[in-house]
Amino acid sequence: MKPLNSQTEAQQIEVPSAHPDKVKSWSTEKIRNFSIIAHIDHGKSTLADRLLETTKTISARDMSSQVLDNMDLEKERGITIKLQAARCEYKGHVLNLIDTPGHVDFTYEVSRSLAACEGALLVVDASQGIEAQTMANVYLALDNDLEIIPVLNKIDLPAAEPERVIGEIEGGIGLDCSNIVHASAKSGIGIDDILQSIVELVPPPPAPTGGAFRALIFDSYYDPYKGIIVFFRVVDGCIKSGDKVRFINSKVDHDTVEIGVLTPNQVPKEYLMAGEVGYLYGSIKDVLDARVGDTITLTSEFKKSLLPEYKEIEAMEGYAESVPMMYAGLFPVDADDYENLRDSLGKLRLNDASLTYEPESSGALGFGFRIGFLGLLHMEIIQERLEREYDLDLIVTAPSVVYEVETTKGEIVMVSSAAKMPEQQLRAKTSEPYVRIEVLTPSEYNGKVMELGQERRGILKDIKYATETRSTIVYEMPLAEVITDFFDQLKSRTKGYSSMEYKLIGYRESPLVRLDVLINGDMAPPLSTICHVDQAQRTGRGLVNALKEFIPRQLFKVQVQAAIGAKIIASSSISAMRKDVTAKCYGGDISRKKKLLKKQAAGKKRMKMMGNVEVPQSAFTAVLKIDKSEGSGD
Incomplete structure (x- = not known):
């Protein structure tokens, strides 16, 4: 009989030699699994740093700001991009913090x-109050039946208004x-106080049923030395280093080399x-073998060799493959970097399973x-x-x-770029994705x-007043209107005091056209x-301008036009750079000057036929900035 490695004496138990799945005396009473919900x-x-520091999970010399944010990009932007997990001990309890992107x-x-x-800690800034993303994640937590512990952060700021923010939390979330x-x-x-609240209020995980091993994947990433490392939560049963596991939705089997905990x-x-x-x-x-939301279990052969009575188990609910909301073209400035770009995307996808790509060529x-x-x-x-x-x-093209x-033949075609849009005479019906967007704003900016x-073709659905000074405005609008500069415009018009959150609600028929340049x-x-x-x-x-x-x-006149099919709907021209070829003509007959100008015009015409117009990167993102900013005057 061999004792199980565990962080607390209360959880040390004897493991039968047959297989740890046989263990029924395992207690989960001293375990607390929680997350932190907060707006950007x-x-x-910072709170995660303090929790790890207070519980002495990380020594003072190893401590750094935003310790769970591994990428420089995360620290610079002040956001969490890749979630992390950390295990710490407090008063004989094991606390598992599962960080989330914000x-x-x-x-x-x-x-x-x-x-x-x-359970989840709901962290709210005492000076800013409830924000849109906070509300969205609270609803996700409630859907998962989590115990929510409200925390009022930044109470030492001069601008903190604890009473107002408490009123928002009680009125807006209940x-x-x-x-x-x-x-x-x-x-x-x-x-x-936060650590004590976690111990007292967050319920322990359900006790094991004695069934087969099951675990939920909540993250995975690529390590150049170890391959894919999978983060998971054990839902039932037990896993031992060396077990053969199966990822149910991916339908692949793998041997485990090492299992362990994150401290972090x-x-x-x-x-x-x-x-x-x-x-x-x-x-x-x-x-892609270890997607977020997949279920891990033991392989059939492995289970049967140990415990013949075990049956196949089903995947846990909630798994979904990530679906791209928008597409954009990525092209190397130097054509020789194409292979490098392809290899880089392959490596990047090892850390981001939601990244999808396919080759594209452009003249x-x-x-x-x-x-x-x-x-x-x-x-x-x-x-x-x-x-x-x-x-x-x-070079990044404008997103769509x-x-x-x-x-007209009744086929449904999903179009991710204008180049793939069927010709007008072949289209019977066009539809675009709509989102439900919630904007939290001070009431003075409602108008x-x-x-x-x-302006963005939105349909006003509701206006809710969380408090006397804060409102929630609900719109349904096309996703295409949101992914351009909607957020920038919102911040600009409300002096930075508004926040937004949106979710896809389906497709609706719209009269759409392809605008060619x-x-x-x-x-x-x-x-x-x-x-x-x-x-x-x-x-x-707006685009041609x-x-x-x-x-x-250029050295020749350049015509820029916008067209729908064969119909030109907007046109503009870029005048040529002009060299004064008549500068050396001092007096004399006018025909001499005309001859030089005629020769220059013939040269420019020939140059226009042969010359290439180089389009800079800024021109490809120009489509993001145009019609929206000009539309307010219409």
């Missing part, structure tokens, strides 16, 4: 992290705040039991890739990581959403928010865009 910049990462783009990963917990914890993660105020450093263990949170790695080479930009993103922030992060980590210079087109919503009569597919027929004229006019500013002048 409300102090989530942005709307990563909602699915947040939902899977919350599914691995029994949580009882009579015992709310007042804290300051930066100053270390109230940290012990990886500490190997011999066993992990029901309720515990840990990691494993083995012969896993592709992150103007050469060879590149069409990449699917979860949202605008996801796109920015991927672009920045490629440029930083793999030393690439990239996925449209649904029904052809400006509603004005912005109307012609430069010197040649089609420029990367600049083509799909837009609503009522906005086509304004979009086309923007391109006129961005495209540098």
Whole structure:
């Protein structure tokens, strides 16, 4: 008989020699699994630092700011991109903190992290109050039936208004705040109270049923030396180092080389039991084998060899493959970097299973890739990581959403770029994705928010007053209107005091057209865009005017046009750089000057036929800035 490695004496038990799944005396009473819910910049990462520091999980010399944020990009932007997990001890209890990304783009990963917990700390900035993303994640936590512990952070700030914010939490969410914890993660105020609340209020994981091993994957990432490392929460049974496991949805089997817990450093263990949170790695080479939300169990052959009575188990509910919300083209500035870009995307996908890409070619930009993103922030992060980590210079085309087109033959075509849009005569019906968007704003800005919503083809659904001074405005609007500069405009019009959260609600029929851009009569597919027929004229006019500013002048006149099919709807021209060839003519007959000008004109005409117009990166993002900013005057 061999004792199980465990952090607490209360949990040390004897493991039968047959298999740890036989263990029925295992107790989960001393385990607490919790997450932290907070809006961006409300102090989530700082609070995690203080919890690890107070419980002496990390020594003082190893402590650093935002210790759970591994990437420089996370620390610079002040956001969590890749979630982490950390195990600490407090008063004889094992506390497993499962960190979550804080942005709307990563909602699915947040939902899977919350599914691995029994409780959540709701951290609210005492000076800013409830924000949209906080509300969205609270609803996710309530859907997962979590015990929510409200925490009022940053109470030591001069601008803190504890009473007002408590009123918002009670009125907007309906949580009882009579015992709310007042804290300051930066100053270390109230940290012990938070830890005590976790121990007292968060329920322990359900006791093991004696059934087969099951675990929920809430994250995975690529390590260059160990391969794919999987983070999981054991739901039932037990796993031992060396077991053969199966990922149910991926339908792949792997041997485990090592299992262990995260403190947050990886500490190997011999066993992990029901309720515990840990990691494993083995012969896993592709992150697509270990997707977030998948269920791990033992392989059939392995189970039968040990325990013949075990039957196949079903995957846990909630698994979904990530679906891109928008697409954009990525092209290397130097064509020789194409292979490097392909290899870099392959390596990056090892850390991000939600990244999808396929080869794409363009007459103007050469060879590149069409990449699917979860949202605008996801796109920015991927672009920045490629440029930083793999030393690439990239051109990114304007993002577009996925449209649904029904052809005249009755076929449904999903269109992710304007280049793939069927010709007008072949389209029977076009539909675009709609989102439900909730904007939290001070009530004094309600008019400006509603004005912005109307400009973006939004349908006003509801206005709720959380308090006398704070409102929630609910709109349904096309996703294409949101992914451009909607958030920038919202912040601008409300002086930075508003926040937003959105979710996809399905497709709705809309009259859509493909707007093509012609430069010197040649089609420029990367600049083509799909837009609503009522906005086509304004979009086309704004686009050609923007391109006129961005495209540098040539030695010949350049014509820039916007067209729907064969119909030109907007046109502009970039005048040629002119050299005064008559400068040396001092007097004499006028025909001499005309002869020189005629010769120059013939040369420019020949140059126009042979010359290429170089379109800079800024021109490809011009489509993001145009019709929206100009539309307010219409």
